[in-house]
Amino acid sequence: DAKTTQPPSMDCAEGRAANLPCNHSTISGNEYVYWYRQIHSQGPQYIIHGLKNNETNEMASLIITEDRKSSTLILPHATLRDTAVYYCIVRVASRGGADGLTFGKGTHLIIQP
Amino acid sequence: NAGVTQTPKFQVLKTGQSMTLQCAQDMNHEYMSWYRQDPGMGLRLIHYSVGAGITDQGEVPNGYNVSRSTTEDFPLRLLSAAPSQTSVYFCASSRGARTYTEAFFGQGTRLTVV
Numbered sequence: 438d439a440k441t442t443q444p445p446s447m448d449c450a451e452g453r454a455a456n457l458p459c460n461h462s463t464i465s466g467n468e469y470v471y472w473y474r475q476i477h478s479q480g481p482q483y484i485i486h487g488l489k490n491n492e493t494n495e496m497a498s499l500i501i502t503e504d505r506k507s508s509t510l511i512l513p514h515a516t517l518r519d520t521a522v523y524y525c526i527v528r529v530a531s532r533g534g535a536d537g538l539t540f541g542k543g544t545h546l547i548i549q550p
Numbered sequence: 551n552a553g554v555t556q557t558p559k560f561q562v563l564k565t566g567q568s569m570t571l572q573c574a575q576d577m578n579h580e581y582m583s584w585y586r587q588d589p590g591m592g593l594r595l596i597h598y599s600v601g602a603g604i605t606d607q608g609e610v611p612n613g614y615n616v617s618r619s620t621t622e623d624f625p626l627r628l629l630s631a632a633p634s635q636t637s638v639y640f641c642a643s644s645r646g647a648r649t650y651t652e653a654f655f656g657q658g659t660r661l662t663v664v
Binding site for chain 1: 593594598642
């Protein structure tokens with residue numbers, strides 16, 4: 438799996454959009470970008486994933502650059518409950534999920550009231 | 551919808567004791583795995599299984615055993631507990647490779663070895 442680089446921490450005001458960057462310059466053509474988050478030591482929670490097109494679901498949007506070397510997770514209207522550690526993971530989808538997601542240290546997002 | 555259920559939620563062991571952490575999922579997922587998370591760190595893979603009767607080692611397998619006799623259950627055994635195994639343990643499950651979208655995690659077992 439390709440290595441990812443994320444800032445260790447970020448702040449965002451409640452109600453504003455939170456933009457979390459991730460660099461994955463060694464990503465290969467068949468690797469997807471996945472985002473998970475972990476709220477206060479609970480089990481990680483899947484957010485979204487994508488290959489090369491931008492993706493949106495009820496939780497967030499994922500913007501992947503054209504060269505696929507970086508991506509941004511966007512939480513459009515952050516709330517206090519979005520305070521969590523966010524993990525960007527790059528892997529080949531055909532390998533499945535539970536056989537080994539590589540978690541780095543992620544970005545600790547703190548939503549300020 | 552129970553999802554992934556881990557028991558117990560908390561456990562204190564003495565050095566040298568053995569125990570089994572239980573993990574069960576009700577989503578008929580093929581893949582299951584165990585991770586440990588030490589303070590301030592990301593999750594590290596201990597063992598995983600891609601189906602009943604099939605298990606394999608992850609990044610940090612030493613001191614742990616697993617088996618997968620049914621699709622639903624994937625217990626993790628600590629053979630002889632050591633203080634270095636003090637950690638939070640997470641179990642995860644997902645559908646098989648060709649249909650993968652996401653992994654579902656349990657709420658964790660907080661283990662302290664004294």
